[in-house]
Amino acid sequence: MKLNEMPQHDSSSYGGHKKLLYVTTDDGRYTPGQSSGWDTEAFATNLAVQTLQQQAEQAYQQWQQGLLSPLPFLMYQARLDEAGLSQISGFWRWRIRRHFKPGRYRRLSVQILQRYSDALAVPLAQLQAYQQSA
């Protein structure tokens, strides 16, 4: 890729930063160059982010309807799936799935909530408050 052909598409996922790429000058010599984004990459990123957002929204609705505990919503918000949450929290997946049930969630101990608090970066008090309303 040539330096003057390097895309500068201001991708939102770069958060205003620029990435360094190795590109060539007109005589074929390599030089570092800074790019603010590339539409092709942005499309792929946005699709992945949208998918996570849809999952989070759906989980939020189901939480509000009393079908799920708040954990699935918080999990998607932290950009995790069940496998990822399992690795980070150290809980088996079947246990996590049980904690997704509102009734189970209300009875969770402080120790277990603390582990979710660490894994999801949500304050413990907030998780406890959800126990009252869930």
Added chain:
Amino acid sequence: MTFIHHQSAHCESGVMSSLLTNAGFAISEPMVFGLSSALAFAYLPIVKLNGMPLIAYRMPPKHIINTLNKRLGLAIQSQRFGSAEAGQQALDQALAKQQAVGLQTSVFWLPYFPSEMRFHFNAHNLLVYGKAQDNYLISDPVFEDVVQCDAAALTKARFARGALAPKGLMYTLGKTPAEPNWPQLIRQSIKATSRILDGLPLPWIGVRGILHLANKIAKLDPAAVKYNRLYLTHIVRMQEEIGTGGAGFRFMYASFLQEAADKLNEPLLHTAANDMTAIGDGWRGFASQLVQYCKARQTNTDFAPLAASLRTLAAQERQLMQQLAIWSKTRS
């Protein structure tokens, strides 16, 4: 400590380039990447990322540090820790000795990352070069400038759990290398890369891995529109966004080949650098093609052109690797 920050394309090669350059042994990021034979391709269906197979365009985390350590004789001191307190203490002690310290961290817990970039990836690398009150002074290779991070957040990032958990890993340079034997070192590293890309009897690694991915694409079920879009854009993300480097690290490797050609005054490596640049452009073209396909949506269910592009890239990489393998066996 006076520390000069350099922005890099990739965290691990950037950390090593910065660490060595600041210690008085000037070495570019592409040179680090090439000398540690970090270029690769791997399709790993067992490792799942949000339900998608891991597709890697470079060797796994820690490969660059370990290989460079061996090849240049850097006597790198690395430590992991059982407790966060011990980890922070050791970091403070190293900084007190005016040493720049490399750390493996999670990306998710680093507050200076824009939220759009924060995801659960545990094998990020950065350098700490000082401390001001409760803030660590950080040279994060993928950022334009130096940044700061409070002690609590940095500790959290160092001791994040999950896949590739860093366990507080920190490393410092043991010694600055003497002038290495460049002809021998460059041949050795290129030979290793040619083996990784085109010499392993594993269907998921190297050129065979690229062909494997081509077959996977060719066999996608046209009815599963949603999955196909996610799958194809996942390939683009693995190639461009995750691990960065751009064009699956092919441009960085081309830059290394060019630098090596200059160093050894070797015309064949110049040609190889140009070929690798063309291959990198090919990978970018492939990414555009995938996204075009996804944008077109329902009408197009013919995956053959996508697979064909990938097979062309595989053939080009194989040919180039064969040339480099022959060259690397010539006497220096």
